[in-house]
Amino acid sequence: MAILADQTSPIASRDVGGAIRHGLAGRCPNCGKGHLFGRYLKAASACAECGERLDLHRADDLPAYLVILIVGHIVVGAMLAFETFGALPIWVQMLIWPSFTLVLALSLLQPVKGAIIALQWALRMHGFGAPHPLGRE
Ligand SMILES: [Zn+2]
Secondary structure (H helix, E strand, O other): OOOOOOOOOOOOOOOHHHHHHHHHOOEOOOOOOOEOEOOOOOEOOEOOOOOOEOOOOOOOOHHHHHHHHHHHHHHHHHHHHHHHHOOOOHHHHHHHHHHHHHHHHHHHHHHHHHHHHHHHHHOOOHHHOOOOOOOOO
């Protein structure tokens, strides 16, 4: 980020790509070793390895919106492909698609939330940030 890369700034820039990779893996965006989540979707209060605060994020509903977007594209595309090229009875499809949607959504929620938290950490957003340059919160 251009502002954070300024050599006169006392605030060091953070590696956005590396932090997102750590977040996707459920690891601390700072050190990549400690666990990011204490429970399924609840961020740990701090990293057990490096002590970095992890509960200062404001991910809110963004991970859920992104998971809906991703899962919707995958499931609808797969349904259309099966409808075009497959010959499964409708009752089988009524069992497969809701189950596939549920499993896919639940398996993507934590990595996507981890990536959002890591992005906010890397960009020093919300509670992860340094003091506001104008002295505001
Ligand atoms: Zn850490």
